[in-house]
Amino acid sequence: MQDDLLLNSDAFIGSLCDEFCKHNYIDPTYYDKFDVKRGLRNADGTGVMAGLTQIGNVQGYVVQDGERVPREGRLIYRGINVEDLIDGFVSEKRFGFEETAYLLLFGALPNRSQLEQFTRLIAQCRTLPASFTEDMIIKAPSPDVMNKLARSVLALYSYDPRPEDGSLENLLRQSLELIARVPTIVAHAYAVKRHYYDNQSLYLHRPQEDMSSAENFLYSVRRDNAFTEDEARLLDLCLVLHAEHGGGNNSAFACRVLSSSGTDTYSSIAAAVGSLKGPRHGGANKKVMEMFGCIEETVRDWKDDDEIKACLEEIINGRLGDGSGLIYGMGHAIYTLSDPRAVILKRFARSLAAKKGMSEEFDLFETVERLSPEVFLSVKGETKTMCANIDMYSGLVYKMMNIPMDLYTPLFAIARIVGWCAHRIEEIHNPGNRIMRPAYKAVAPTRPFVPMDRRI
Numbered sequence: 001m002q003d004d005l006l007l008n009s010d011a012f013i014g015s016l017c018d019e020f021c022k023h024n025y026i027d028p029t030y031y032d033k034f035d036v037k038r039g040l041r042n043a044d045g046t047g048v049m050a051g052l053t054q055i056g057n058v059q060g061y062v063v064q065d066g067e068r069v070p071r072e073g074r075l076i077y078r079g080i081n082v083e084d085l086i087d088g089f090v091s092e093k094r095f096g097f098e099e100t101a102y103l104l105l106f107g108a109l110p111n112r113s114q115l116e117q118f119t120r121l122i123a124q125c126r127t128l129p130a131s132f133t134e135d136m137i138i139k140a141p142s143p144d145v146m147n148k149l150a151r152s153v154l155a156l157y158s159y160d161p162r163p164e165d166g167s168l169e170n171l172l173r174q175s176l177e178l179i180a181r182v183p184t185i186v187a188h189a190y191a192v193k194r195h196y197y198d199n200q201s202l203y204l205h206r207p208q209e210d211m212s213s214a215e216n217f218l219y220s221v222r223r224d225n226a227f228t229e230d231e232a233r234l235l236d237l238c239l240v241l242h243a244e245h246g247g248g249n250n251s252a253f254a255c256r257v258l259s260s261s262g263t264d265t266y267s268s269i270a271a272a273v274g275s276l277k278g279p280r281h282g283g284a285n286k287k288v289m290e291m292f293g294c295i296e297e298t299v300r301d302w303k304d305d306d307e308i309k310a311c312l313e314e315i316i317n318g319r320l321g322d323g324s325g326l327i328y329g330m331g332h333a334i335y336t337l338s339d340p341r342a343v344i345l346k347r348f349a350r351s352l353a354a355k356k357g358m359s360e361e362f363d364l365f366e367t368v369e370r371l372s373p374e375v376f377l378s379v380k381g382e383t384k385t386m387c388a389n390i391d392m393y394s395g396l397v398y399k400m401m402n403i404p405m406d407l408y409t410p411l412f413a414i415a416r417i418v419g420w421c422a423h424r425i426e427e428i429h430n431p432g433n434r435i436m437r438p439a440y441k442a443v444a445p446t447r448p449f450v451p452m453d454r455r456i
């Protein structure tokens with residue numbers, strides 16, 4: 001890189017930043033003045049209604065007399081409570097992810113033969129197009145698996161004979177291929193990341209047709225292909241819990257926004273991957289573990305509430321952790337008293353921790369969950385019913401399963417690809433939908449053009 005490149009000059013970049021700051025301040029009082037729905041949220045905190053969906057339903061409060069009244073959270077896939085769905089396939093001793101994918105995509109539970117055929121189809125589609133790994137993953141590695149995944153999804157466009165065909169048949173074909181291939185891309189992107197960025201040996205395993213999605217993933221990312229039945233069942237449950245979350249979550253909405261423009265499947269899904277990567281969305285599962293790394297180093301006595309509260313205060317004040325001021329894993333746009341997914345994952349985390357001798361770490365997570373609302377209130381002065389979200393305990397569960405941190409958010413994507421595909425199809429094959437085009441209030445004063453020789 002050239003040293004004299006202007007872009008490398010701190011002074012020049014500093015002067016551009018000053019120029020930007022001089023002209024780009026927007027008075028925060030304008031949001032109220034012009035009734036702007038910040039974050040597409042109404043004044044009472046409920047989301048702006050942007051569409052209709054039959055896919056997922058997220059319930060976290062009831063509105064009474066114009067106020068949000070907190071309640072225990074419920075997550076419903078195609079009318080079926082996720083807890084009932086899980087109880088059903090667990091008690092019938094089946095893997096549940098393929099069945100969930102079928103339900104979310106088509107709108108009904110599959111019968112035995114439909115499930116068998118669908119599972120076989122997904123397993124058959126796992127192999128990537130010829131030379132894809134060599135040309136698209138190995139040749140342009142990335143230190144971040146989500147970044148590589150987004151780029152690989154976009155690259156699949158070139159390998160698709162009908163990338164722009166928006167017919168239902170074609171969208172379903174593309175969806176099934178993506179659901180099957182995303183885990184293979186993630187496994188290969190991770191192997192390549194380890195090789196090029198962590199100086200490890202490169203191993204690439206071929207996807208297995210006789211395995212469930214959860215088993216195949218564990219087989220694919222482990223050097224020796226080894227996994228236990230319990231691990232595969234737990235990962236399967238995690239995939240089911242992450243598969244869908246309504247049309248308004250940031251990544252599904254991103255997918256729907258792009259789909260509403262009429263663009264292709266790969267552009268829409270790559271946008272959703274980019275959204276999920278964000279630390280306030282799916283990227284929070286990795287951030288939670290980094291934050292706990294910091295809490296574990298800072299707090300000497302993990303049983304001392306006062307010491308933990310002081311540490312959380314430092315985090316909210318942006319003086320500890322990544323400086324964002326966020327306690328990752330806490331808070332949700334819809335859930336208030338509880339996120340049902342976090343409740344389930346916490347149960348598994350507790351029993352796994354007891355088996356693995358990690359109960360002390362689990363207890364620290366639970367204490368942070370308990371103390372966060374109190375600390376939030378004392379620092380921000382806001383009473384807010386705040387609960388742990390799905391990202392609070394998922395990383396801990398993965399850690400106890402020896403799944404590396406690089407794969408936490410990609411695992412979210414491997415599951416959520418199902419929801420994204422279902423929302424894309426619903427967005428396109430629904431006669432009521434229009435291109436999404438909200439408004440922005442322009443607040444810059446108008447001014448005349450100044451000729452060059454009169455500018456200061």
Ligand SMILES: CC(=O)SCCNC(=O)CCNC(=O)[C@H](O)C(C)(C)COP(=O)(O)OP(=O)(O)OC[C@H]1O[C@@H](n2cnc3c(N)ncnc32)[C@H](O)[C@@H]1OP(=O)(O)O
Pocket residue numbers: 039279280281282284316325326327328329330331332333334384389390391
């Ligand atoms: C899969 C998922 O996406 S689950 C969410 C994963 N994300 C996280 O865990 C990150 C931490 N949590 C958050 O950032 C938020 O709670 C979100 C993004 C999940 C929800 O955001 P919102 O719906 O905007 O929350 P809400 O409207 O209640 O926030 C109000 C205020 O509380 C703050 N706040 C909310 N959650 C937190 C938190 N965990 N830590 C610190 N401050 C928080 C917001 O920054 C905002 O502050 P401001 O008014 O000074 O800007």
Ligand SMILES: O=C([O-])CC(=O)C(=O)O
Pocket residue numbers: 058244245248249250333334389390
């Ligand atoms: O619904 C949201 O805003 C975020 C979330 O929990 C998810 O997408 O799983």
